[in-house]
Amino acid sequence: AQSVTQLGSHVSVSEGALVLLRCNYSSSVPPYLFWYVQYPNQGLQLLLKYTTGATLVKGINGFEAEFKKSETSFHLTKPSAHMSDAAEYFCAVSPSSGSARQLTFGSGTQLTVLP
Amino acid sequence: DTAVSQTPKYLVTQMGNDKSIKCEQNLGHDTMYWYKQDSKKFLKIMFSYNNKELIINETVPNRFSPKSPDKAHLNLHINSLELGDSAVYFCASSQASVYEQYFGPGTRLTVT
Numbered sequence A: 001a002q003s004v005t006q007l008g009s010h011v012s013v014s015e016g017a018l019v020l021l022r023c024n025y026s027s028s029v030p031p032y033l034f035w036y037v038q039y040p041n042q043g044l045q046l047l048l049k050y051t052t053g054a055t056l057v058k059g060i061n062g063f064e065a066e067f068k069k070s071e072t073s074f075h076l077t078k079p080s081a082h083m084s085d086a087a088e089y090f091c092a093v094s095p096s097s098g099s100a101r102q103l104t105f106g107s108g109t110q111l112t113v114l115p
Numbered sequence B: 001d002t003a004v005s006q007t008p009k010y011l012v013t014q015m016g017n018d019k020s021i022k023c024e025q026n027l028g029h030d031t032m033y034w035y036k037q038d039s040k041k042f043l044k045i046m047f048s049y050n051n052k053e054l055i056i057n058e059t060v061p062n063r064f065s066p067k068s069p070d071k072a073h074l075n076l077h078i079n080s081l082e083l084g085d086s087a088v089y090f091c092a093s094s095q096a097s098v099y100e101q102y103f104g105p106g107t108r109l110t111v112t
Helices: none
Strands: A003-007 A010-014 A019-026 A032-038 A044-050 A056-058 A064-068 A073-078 A087-094 A109-114 B004-007 B010-013 B019-025 B031-037 B043-050 B053-057 B064-070 B073-078 B087-095 B098-103 B107-111
Touching (some): A003 A087, A010 A019, A019 A032, A019 A087, A032 A073, A032 B098, A044 A073, A044 B098, B004 B087, B019 B031, B043 B064
Antiparallel strands (some): A019 A073, A056 A064, A064 A073, B064 B073
């Protein structure tokens, strides 16, 4: 079984400061990893994904994440926060093989950006 | 232009009623999903269909029944609604060879 832990249900940063959202996973085999963002009253939008290859992946809106197998982590970062980054962020994993590719989500991190 | 659409966006109904939520995707994907997001924003898979065949059926009450008339549609029918069914339901789709899922805007179901 796979599981995802997001440390910190709420994170506040000042505009222009570094954003760091933490995600650790548990899986018997390396899974595929995703970060999604949810703005208020909207659906989920894919920020970035890791499947294979380069462990540092870049996504939309200036976000990036690094897959660290030894630490079973996939933390999300952005060098400089914007007010528009305020949203709920979800880390998710899916099996890397088989026909069942359901996403298992973390509990989410609410990002607040302070002016 | 909408990739994954759901109707209705809001649904308010009384306990005991039967309701349906519709989902359509125009991405040509072969797999569709239903997720439930509870009041604490926790997201959990409910069902998955691949080429109209049910491949994931998590532990949900059998009052919930998905139906896939074709690859582009996956509807969710709920019988005898209960207060605990109040949540936001998201439809998603993906292509087997490409792993990310695309989500619809969600349907907020409120049971009174």
